[in-house]
Amino acid sequence: MLSEQEKKEIAEELEHLPRKTAGGLEALRVVQKYRSWISDEAVSDISEYLGMSETQIDGLASFYNLIYRKPVGRHVILFCDSISCWIKNADNLQEQLGKHLGIKPGETTSDDRFTLIPVACLGACDKAPVMMIDDDLHVNLTEEKIKEILEQYK
Amino acid sequence: MEKPLTGHIKDDGSQLELKGYEKEGGYRAVKKVIGKIDPENVTATVKDSNLKGRGGAGFGTGMKWGFVPMGEDAITPKYLVANADEMEPGTFKDRLLMEENPHLLIEGMILSAYAIQASIGFIFIRGAYVKSVDRLEKAIHEAREKGYLGKNILKSGFDLDLYIHISVGRYMCGEETALLNALEGRRATPRFKPPYPQASGLFGNPTIVNNVETLCCVPYIMEHGAEAFKNLSYTDEGGTKLYGVSGNVKNPGTWELPLGTTMREVIEEHAGGMMNGYTFRGALPGGASTDFLVNDHMDVKLDFSTVMNVGSRLGTGTLVVLDDKTCPVGFVANLMRFFGRESCGWCTPCRDGIPFVQKTLEAMEAGKGKEGDMDVLESHVEFMGPGNTFCAFAPGAMEPLQSAMKYFGKDFKQHITDKKCAWKGNGK
Numbered sequence: 001m002l003s004e005q006e007k008k009e010i011a012e013e014l015e016h017l018p019r020k021t022a023g024g025l026e027a028l029r030v031v032q033k034y035r036s037w038i039s040d041e042a043v044s045d046i047s048e049y050l051g052m053s054e055t056q057i058d059g060l061a062s063f064y065n066l067i068y069r070k071p072v073g074r075h076v077i078l079f080c081d082s083i084s085c086w087i088k089n090a091d092n093l094q095e096q097l098g099k100h101l102g103i104k105p106g107e108t109t110s111d112d113r114f115t116l117i118p119v120a121c122l123g124a125c126d127k128a129p130v131m132m133i134d135d136d137l138h139v140n141l142t143e144e145k146i147k148e149i150l151e152q153y154k
Numbered sequence: 155m156e157k158p159l160t161g162h163i164k165d166d167g168s169q170l171e172l173k174g175y176e177k178e179g180g181y182r183a184v185k186k187v188i189g190k191i192d193p194e195n196v197t198a199t200v201k202d203s204n205l206k207g208r209g210g211a212g213f214g215t216g217m218k219w220g221f222v223p224m225g226e227d228a229i230t231p232k233y234l235v236a237n238a239d240e241m242e243p244g245t246f247k248d249r250l251l252m253e254e255n256p257h258l259l260i261e262g263m264i265l266s267a268y269a270i271q272a273s274i275g276f277i278f279i280r281g282a283y284v285k286s287v288d289r290l291e292k293a294i295h296e297a298r299e300k301g302y303l304g305k306n307i308l309k310s311g312f313d314l315d316l317y318i319h320i321s322v323g324r325y326m327c328g329e330e331t332a333l334l335n336a337l338e339g340r341r342a343t344p345r346f347k348p349p350y351p352q353a354s355g356l357f358g359n360p361t362i363v364n365n366v367e368t369l370c371c372v373p374y375i376m377e378h379g380a381e382a383f384k385n386l387s388y389t390d391e392g393g394t395k396l397y398g399v400s401g402n403v404k405n406p407g408t409w410e411l412p413l414g415t416t417m418r419e420v421i422e423e424h425a426g427g428m429m430n431g432y433t434f435r436g437a438l439p440g441g442a443s444t445d446f447l448v449n450d451h452m453d454v455k456l457d458f459s460t461v462m463n464v465g466s467r468l469g470t471g472t473l474v475v476l477d478d479k480t481c482p483v484g485f486v487a488n489l490m491r492f493f494g495r496e497s498c499g500w501c502t503p504c505r506d507g508i509p510f511v512q513k514t515l516e517a518m519e520a521g522k523g524k525e526g527d528m529d530v531l532e533s534h535v536e537f538m539g540p541g542n543t544f545c546a547f548a549p550g551a552m553e554p555l556q557s558a559m560k561y562f563g564k565d566f567k568q569h570i571t572d573k574k575c576a577w578k579g580n581g582k
Contacts, residue, residue: 016274016317017339018357024339029281029322063341063498066281066323078282082243083442083474084400086488120325120492121243121442122282125400125472126407135284 002045006031010049020050024060028067037068065119072115073108075153078132081118084125093129094118096143100150113153156386158374159367159394160410163254169289172296175257181302183377184264189310194224196269200372202380204392209237209328209365210440210469212458221352222270222360232272233361236263236369237333238279238286241325242441243492244474247396247408248366252279252286255370256293260316262369264302265376267314270362275316278333280323287320294318325496329545330363332498343500344545367396388414391457399425401475402432408472414455417447420473432477436561440469442489443550445557446476466557481577482562483569486555487515493551504548507538511555519578523570531559531566 002010013026027046032038038061047057061067068076079094094105098116101109108115124130127139131146138149162178164170175181187196201216222232236259240248252259263275279287294316297303305313324342326332331345334356355361371393375383384392391413397420398408404426411420417437421427428434436446439456445466447454454464461468476485490512499505511534514527535556538548559566569575 016315022337022339022357025322025336026319026339029320059341060339064322064324081488082492083438083485083488084244087401087474087477087480087485119282119323120241120496121245123240123246123249123280125244125246125474126398128400128406132282137284 002031002049003034006034007049021052021056023050024052024057025064028057028061028064032067036074037071039071065117068115071108071112073112075113075133076115076117078117078119078122079105080120080122080124080128080130082121084121085129088128090129090141093141093143093146097146100147114150155394155412157394157410158386159251159258159370159396160255162258163250167254169253169292170255170257172257172293172300175255179377180257180373181261183373184261184302185308187265187376188268188308188312193269193271196265196376199380200269200375203371203375203383204380204390205368205371205375205383206391206458207365208367208371208395208471210242210443210467212462212468215364215368215371218352218364219266219270219362221350222362223353224271228271229359231274232270232359233356234263234267234270234272234275235333235337235356235361235363236275236277236366237328237330237363238277238283238366239321239327239333240283240366241280241328242443242470242472243489244400244438245398245441245470245472246400247398247470247472249283249286250396250408251366251370252283253289256286256290257297258370258373259290259366260293260297260302262372263316264307264314265372266362266364266369268312270360271312272360272362273313273315275314276337276356277316277318278321278327278337279318280321280327287318290318324498325492326498326547329547332545333363334361341498343498344547346544386412387457388412389455389457389460391459395456395471397424397456398472399475400472401437402429402477402479403427403475404429414457414460416453416455417473418452420456421452421475425475428475428477432479434475435478435480435482436476436558438469438474438476438554439466440471440473442474442492443547443553444469445553446561448561467553479577481519481575482558482565483515483518483575484577486558487512487519489554490515490551493547497547501544501548503538503543504551507534508548508551510534518566518569519575521569521572521574523573525570527570528559528563528566531555535559 009030010027014023047054129141130139197219205215206212326342332342336342351361395413436448494508497504535552540549
């Protein structure tokens, strides 16, 4: 079942859409905000609320890369691996970061603290290399700087 | 020089709020136009200004608007969508406008919506632009309170409601018909054209999708006129442009300059030239899906038609620089990793072809290139070229590859004959 808060926020988004079925992405975003990832149960909850099939909702959830169909850690690291960051050594940095955390891209640390996800260009190329942790953008990364930044996220 | 896009932005990077924006002349164009000038005349003025779409395609904005059905028989509501899904690798210009001058986009949207008589606007923005979303939400609220948005704007009888759609990823959403599918709550796959969105777009209704920077040009055009806008540029394509440079240059960044500024001026003066110890080899002029320009093109004026005449595209106008310490094969392999991952999978050439090219290039990088690989790559450029795929995604992906083989072919071949990458050990 969707919580009252989830229903309220989805309903607000639906107000300016001509049909309920257009709200699948808004619903996924709202539910993920509260549950951190989209479980089979969440897919089913959303499909029931919007009057769509579970397959339709899963079709969306599995297409969009910022919707997570697997559990993620308390903090999600989106590490840019596109061209401007790559020129500035991002591949090496990402590898070092993975080693430091003991995980490969797409995995979550065993203490559920971090999930590491490589992503497309984050639009801060003049400050490459860059990454986001949760809602925060971190720029001009170096190996040392990354370790310091990680300490801010418990 | 006049800077209609960034002239009023504060130096400290903080948000220009409604009061400050109005003090700088903001919303003057809305007051001048809404309810006072015929919508058709707004479109005509924008057509005369020769404003070309800043999202990458460079299509005439006024002409695009001209295809929207007008008059009482037109289907309503019509929609205006700001494409704020800035995800082209190497592109970081719309972020600047939305974070630091959100009211300019809102004013541009009011004027543009009025021109096509759209009553609903969406800002389709990527979820990663958290600060932009916050500031736009605040600005929309301010504008609504002041009567610039909502019902009966400035007592003109014109209505416009503006909403933000926070997107949940995928580069494909930048393609306008895929974007419309995403807004309708579908997978972001492209639509068959025709019908074009101008006639049948969002929810089947007439829709215009414009890039953020494009919409931000409209207030100046409507306040100062088409001639003044044309006079801002060095060529006959009107206006200023947000140029950017990233890569191993001394001072990477974004600058508003007259459209038609040369690549030399952008790189050497504004970006400060190459970092010490690095030599320029080439640049993608406007994101990952444009052809390389090289040293011979330093004095090319960066506008849409001039860059096209030398075999590339201006694209988004944010340059990614390739230097001599960076492997061109690795550079293109990185682009293919991006395109392969972001392909929506709708049509086979793109879904299967790009990863094949990626693997071929990565094998070359690893010293496992084979005799004949160049032919394999050439044939893929052709198979994924214009006309062979459903949308412009794969042809765009092939642009840096084909031009890299043209200008840096020797480096590609050397990987195959030496069975190694000569740049390995440079940390890449």
